[in-house]
Amino acid sequence: MSERIAIYPGSFDPTTLGHLDILERAKGVFDHVVVAVLDNPSKQPLFSTTERVALLRDSIPSDWPVTVGTFGGLTVEYARIMNATAIVRGLRATSDFEAEFQMGLMNRRLAPEIHTVFFMTSFANVFVSSSIIKEVCQRGGDVDALVPSPVAVAMRAKFHPSSLQGAL
Numbered sequence: 001m002s003e004r005i006a007i008y009p010g011s012f013d014p015t016t017l018g019h020l021d022i023l024e025r026a027k028g029v030f031d032h033v034v035v036a037v038l039d040n041p042s043k044q045p046l047f048s049t050t051e052r053v054a055l056l057r058d059s060i061p062s063d064w065p066v067t068v069g070t071f072g073g074l075t076v077e078y079a080r081i082m083n084a085t086a087i088v089r090g091l092r093a094t095s096d097f098e099a100e101f102q103m104g105l106m107n108r109r110l111a112p113e114i115h116t117v118f119f120m121t122s123f124a125n126v127f128v129s130s131s132i133i134k135e136v137c138q139r140g141g142d143v144d145a146l147v148p149s150p151v152a153v154a155m156r157a158k159f160h161p162s163s164l165q166g167a168l
C-alpha cells in the first residue's frame with residue numbers, strides 16, 4: 001500500500017503547542033506529515049521563513065515521521081508536489097470554522113483529489129494562537145508554557161533581548 005502523506009500548511013509565526021498538538025494527532029493518522037511553512041513576502045512576520053522553519057525543526061521530536069518545508073504558491077500545488085492526499089488544519093473553536101470552511105472548499109475546487117482534514121485541538125490549547133502569544137510576550141507576559149522551549153527563547157530574544165544577557 002502506498003504511503004498516506006498529508007501536508008500541514010500554515011504561517012507558524014511562531015509555532016505554538018497548539019500546532020504541535022495538531023501535528024501529533026495528524027501523525028497518528030498519516031504515515032508522513034509535511035509541515036508546510038508559507039513563504040509570503042508581502043506579509044511582515046515576526047520570524048523570517050528560515051527562522052520559522054528552524055524553530056519547527058528544533059521543536060518537533062526527531063522520532064516523529066514529519067518533515068518541514070516551505071512553499072510560496074498554492075497549498076494544493078505544494079500538496080501535489082509532496083504526493084500528499086490530504087491537507088491538515090486545526091480547529092480550535094467555531095470561530096475558526098468559517099474561514100477554514102471557505103479555504104477548504106476553495107482547495108477542493110482547485111484540487112478535488114486532495115481532502116482537507118480537520119483535527120480538533122485539545123481543550124488546553126483552545127485559546128492559543130500565534131498572534132495572541134506574540135502580543136502577550138511583547139508586553140512582558142509569560143507564554144513559556146504555551147510554546148515549545150526553542151520558541152520561548154527566540155521570542156524573548158526578539159522582544160526582550162536584554163533579559164537574555166548572561167543566559168546564552
Ligand code: PNS
Binds near residue numbers: 010073076103
Ligand atoms: O497559519 P495560517 O496563517 O492560518 O495559514 C494560512 C495558510 C498558509 C494555510 C493559507 O493562507 C494558505 O493556504 N495560503 C497559500 C495560498 C493558497 O493556497 N490560497 C488558496 C487557499 S484559500
